[in-house]
Amino acid sequence: MKPILKSLEQLLMGRRxxxxxxxxxxxxxxxxxPAIVSRAAAAEPSVISLRDLDLPFIATEETYTTDELIAxxxxxxxxxxxxxxxxxxxxxxxxxxxMDDAGINVQILSAHTPGVQNLPGQEGIxxxxxxxxxxxxxxxxTYPGRxxxxxxxxxxxxxxxxxxxxRAVREDGFVGAMTNGFIGKRFLDHPDFExxxxxxxxxxxxxxxxxxxxxxxxFDIYYRITRPEYNKExxxxxxxxxxxxxxxxxxxxxxxxxxxxxxxxxxxxQMIIGHMGEGLPFFYERIVGDMGDVAEGxxxxxxxxxxxxxxxxxxxxFFQDExxxxxxxxxxxxxxxxxxxxxxxxxKQGTNWFRAVDLPREAKEKIAFRNAEKLFGIKV
Numbered sequence: 001m002k003p004i005l006k007s008l009e010q011l012l013m014g015r016r017x018x019x020x021x022x023x024x025x026x027x028x029x030x031x032x033x034p035a036i037v038s039r040a041a042a043a044e045p046s047v048i049s050l051r052d053l054d055l056p057f058i059a060t061e062e063t064y065t066t067d068e069l070i071a072x073x074x075x076x077x078x079x080x081x082x083x084x085x086x087x088x089x090x091x092x093x094x095x096x097x098x099m100d101d102a103g104i105n106v107q108i109l110s111a112h113t114p115g116v117q118n119l120p121g122q123e124g125i126x127x128x129x130x131x132x133x134x135x136x137x138x139x140x141x142t143y144p145g146r147x148x149x150x151x152x153x154x155x156x157x158x159x160x161x162x163x164x165x166x167r168a169v170r171e172d173g174f175v176g177a178m179t180n181g182f183i184g185k186r187f188l189d190h191p192d193f194e195x196x197x198x199x200x201x202x203x204x205x206x207x208x209x210x211x212x213x214x215x216x217x218x219f220d221i222y223y224r225i226t227r228p229e230y231n232k233e234x235x236x237x238x239x240x241x242x243x244x245x246x247x248x249x250x251x252x253x254x255x256x257x258x259x260x261x262x263x264x265x266x267x268x269x270q271m272i273i274g275h276m277g278e279g280l281p282f283f284y285e286r287i288v289g290d291m292g293d294v295a296e297g298x299x300x301x302x303x304x305x306x307x308x309x310x311x312x313x314x315x316x317x318f319f320q321d322e323x324x325x326x327x328x329x330x331x332x333x334x335x336x337x338x339x340x341x342x343x344x345x346x347x348k349q350g351t352n353w354f355r356a357v358d359l360p361r362e363a364k365e366k367i368a369f370r371n372a373e374k375l376f377g378i379k380v
Contacts, residue, residue: 052355055364056380058106058372059099059347061208061274061316061339064091065112069131073114075233087343088112091139096146102347104340105369105380109135109149114180114212117155124154128164136172148378150178150208158192162199169203175376176205176272181212181249189256197266206270206312206375209253211246211278213237242344250278254311255287263310264300270375271311274339276318280307281326308332312375315367317341319353333363337372 065088074080087094091109099107116127131152139147151168153161161177168174177200179188186192188207200207214222223240230236239245250273263269273280280287288304295303313331315324316339327336340350354368369380 051361052364053103055103055351055355056369057102057104057338057351057354058108058369058376058378058380059104059340059342059350060108060272060314060337060372061210062107062109062342063088063112063344064109064135065089066131066134068127069112069115072116072119072127073112075237079234083112091135091147092142095139096143098342098347099146102340102351104347104351106145106372106378107147107342108175108372108376109139109147110178110208110210111152113210115152115178117153117180117183117212119154120156124156125160125164128152128154128161132164132168132172132174136168136174140173148173148175148376150174150176153177153179153196155179155183155193155196158195162195165196165199165205166203169205174205175378176200176207178208178210179212180210181246181253182215182218185215185217187253187256189253189260189262194265197262197269201266201269204268206272208272208274209250210274211241211250214240214245214249247275247278250275251280251283254278254280254307255291258299258303258306258310259291259295261299263306267300267310269310272314272337273311274314274316274341276315276320276323277313277327277331280313281323281330284330308335311335312337312371314339315350315354317345319345319350321353321357324357328363333366334371336367337375338368 070083111131116124135149151165151174155161165177219240292303312335314337340347
């Protein structure tokens with residue numbers, strides 16, 4: 001089933017008020033954060049090429065939740081109310097209609113951060129299974145071909161996580177897994193998580209490294225501010241989350257995976273990071289230049305090569321031309337995929353922005369859908 005763009009006027013609607021219309025949505029955290037805006041997205045829409053109106057899209061970072069998941073992970077009552085207002089829990093006709101309006105063929109769904117990865121023991125295992133089955137038997141079955149999903153894993157138990165990943169992939173057709181930052185006080189490079197990495201490589205599916213909130217010790221050192229203006233819990237979490245901290249954390253985890261030799265032990269293992277590379281393009285030359293010499297001899301390949309061999313990158317929520325072009329300066333166009341970070345960023349604004357980006361049609365097709373088709377083994 002292919003979404004139909006109802007008219008050029010509808011396609012372009014909303015670009016003039018991109019700043020005002022999305023500022024309240026927040027980006028990724030499910031809290032409140034300013035929208036990411038590009039000059040192209042805020043400008044008049046005349047630059048959209050008519051030849052790109054037929055461009056299909058696979059959106060690779062699109063979030064859902066349930067009442068049970070909100071009850072588990074909400075920070076406070078205000079956060080509960082916000083999450084319920086976003087449309088996170090709508091994975092039926094309302095979301096399909098928004099996808100059709102935006103021209104998005106497929107969404108790859110993931111549970112709202114941090115999923116269930118902080119729940120220990122059988123409780124976490126059972127919760128992960130319930131969420132995965134709910135997605136498989138619900139939206140994936142009801143709207144065939146329109147939804148795919150990353151498995152939610154009970155990461156407090158790595159062996160059970162590896163087994164649930166395999167079950168979700170083999171039985172329910174899931175296309176990978178999503179993790180959410182720190183697992184307790186560890187990242188995925190910790191030896192405890194070798195079973196998860198090994199199973200993902202054996203299955204040929206990627207792991208999406210979504211950020212998450214830090215442990216209390218990290219939060220207190222880096223992000224705690226004791227001014228009365230910032231004493232609300234959700235404001236503190238913006239600083240450590242979508243406003244700043246999340247992006248630094250993901251790059252740190254990526255570098256730890258490289259430097260500890262995870263990709264030498266599992267050379268076919270693939271990771272995905274969102275938000276236009278989480279700052280990697282800005283730091284790329286410093287990282288490779290300063291750290292590459294130190295890593296030489298300790299790794300099987302030059303440090304920078306891992307970023308093109310073992311990582312994929314999505315545009316989620318960062319609808320900025322200059323950031324995309326900077327990412328493509330260092331990363332092959334064959335490794336970049338479209339994503340919106342819905343519902344924390346608007347689908348239509350995302351597709352409108354990308355249609356207007358100044359890239360050759362072949363490159364735009366790769367980013368919009370072809371790279372995702374290749375990585376996930378799906379078709380639009």
